[in-house]
Amino acid sequence: MKACNVLDFDDLILLPTLLLQRNDEVRERWQNKIRYLLVDEYQDTNTSQYELVKLLVGQRARFTVVGDDDQSIYSWRGARPQNLVLLSQDFPALQVIKLEQNYRSSGRILKAANILIANNPHVFEKRLFSELGYGAELKVLSANNEEHEAERVTGELIAHHFVNKTQYKDYAILYRGNHQSRVFxxxxxxxxIPYKISGGTSFFSRPEIKDLLAYLRVLTNPDDDSAFLRIVNTPKREIGPATLQKLGEWAMTRNKSLFTASFDMGLSQKLTGRGYDSLTRFTHWLGEIQRLAEREPVAAVRDLIHGIGL
Incomplete structure (x- = not known):
C-alpha cells in the first residue's frame, strides 16, 4: 500500500497519532484548535484511537465520551472496552454520569437484561430501570439455525394472531443486521403475511436480487417475456430498443416468446449488425446456463452470478 501511496482506515488513525506524538508544534496547534471533543461508542475504540483522543484534548481535558462496557462487540478488530477504565486513571477529574433509565423497554425486559449483564466482567456497575410499567411475560425460543429461528418466530406470530384476533400490523420483528431480513x-x-421493512429495503426488493430472480424465471419459464426484457440488457449488452422492437414483432408473428424467438435462424434477416450479434451472444450464453441447470443447478446459478457480475 505504501508503494501505491494509499492509506487504509488504520493508517488514518495511526499516522495522525504518531504525528501528534512526535511534533510538539502540530500537537499544540490542534489542542488549541479543538475546544471541546465528543466521542461516541467509546467502548469500541482501540489503543490507537484512545491515544489520539488523549493527544487532541491535552491537559485541559475538555471532552466527553459516551460508551457502555457491556455493549462492546468489536474486540475481534482491536476494540478495548478497558479504555473506559483507563479514562478515570488518566483523567482523575473526569466525572462519570450513568444513564440507567431506559425509555424504550418495559421493566420485565430490563430485569432480564440486568440478569444477563450481571454475568459480564465490568467495572462500571449499573442497574437499568424503566417507568413504562412491568410489561408482558417474556418467551425465549431455542433454534438450531437462522432458518429454524425464522420459522419458529413466524409460527409464534401466526398463533398469537389467531388466538388474540389481532392485526398483522400490530407485530414487529427486530433484528440486528439488514442481512438477517432475508430469512424472515x-x-x-x-x-x-404482509410486511414492511422499516428504515431499509426488503431483500427481495433490491435491484440486484430482482435481476437475479428475473434470470431464474427465464431459465425455468422461457415464455416469461417480462423477465426477459428485464435481463436482456442487465448488465449492458448494447441491445437497443430498435433491436428489441424487431425481435418483438418477429416473435409475435410466430406466436413465440422473445427468448425462444431469439434462436430462430431467420431472425438474422430481420436483425443485422451489432444488435443481432449482441442478442445472439446473450441468448446462446443463457441457453448454455439453461442446459447446465438441468444437470447441475447449483453450478448453473454460480456461473450465472459470475456471468452477470453480481
Whole structure:
C-alpha cells in the first residue's frame, strides 16, 4: 500500500497519532484548535484511537465520551472496552454520569437484561430501570439455525394472531443486521403475511436480487417475456430498443416468446449488425446456463452470478 501511496482506515488513525506524538508544534496547534471533543461508542475504540483522543484534548481535558462496557462487540478488530477504565486513571477529574433509565423497554425486559449483564466482567456497575410499567411475560425460543429461528418466530406470530384476533400490523420483528431480513421475509411470504421493512429495503426488493430472480424465471419459464426484457440488457449488452422492437414483432408473428424467438435462424434477416450479434451472444450464453441447470443447478446459478457480475 505504501508503494501505491494509499492509506487504509488504520493508517488514518495511526499516522495522525504518531504525528501528534512526535511534533510538539502540530500537537499544540490542534489542542488549541479543538475546544471541546465528543466521542461516541467509546467502548469500541482501540489503543490507537484512545491515544489520539488523549493527544487532541491535552491537559485541559475538555471532552466527553459516551460508551457502555457491556455493549462492546468489536474486540475481534482491536476494540478495548478497558479504555473506559483507563479514562478515570488518566483523567482523575473526569466525572462519570450513568444513564440507567431506559425509555424504550418495559421493566420485565430490563430485569432480564440486568440478569444477563450481571454475568459480564465490568467495572462500571449499573442497574437499568424503566417507568413504562412491568410489561408482558417474556418467551425465549431455542433454534438450531437462522432458518429454524425464522420459522419458529413466524409460527409464534401466526398463533398469537389467531388466538388474540389481532392485526398483522400490530407485530414487529427486530433484528440486528439488514442481512438477517432475508430469512424472515422468506417465511413471512410463504405464509402470506404482509410486511414492511422499516428504515431499509426488503431483500427481495433490491435491484440486484430482482435481476437475479428475473434470470431464474427465464431459465425455468422461457415464455416469461417480462423477465426477459428485464435481463436482456442487465448488465449492458448494447441491445437497443430498435433491436428489441424487431425481435418483438418477429416473435409475435410466430406466436413465440422473445427468448425462444431469439434462436430462430431467420431472425438474422430481420436483425443485422451489432444488435443481432449482441442478442445472439446473450441468448446462446443463457441457453448454455439453461442446459447446465438441468444437470447441475447449483453450478448453473454460480456461473450465472459470475456471468452477470453480481
Amino acid at each position: 421475509e422468506k417465511f413471512l411470504m410463504q405464509n402470506r
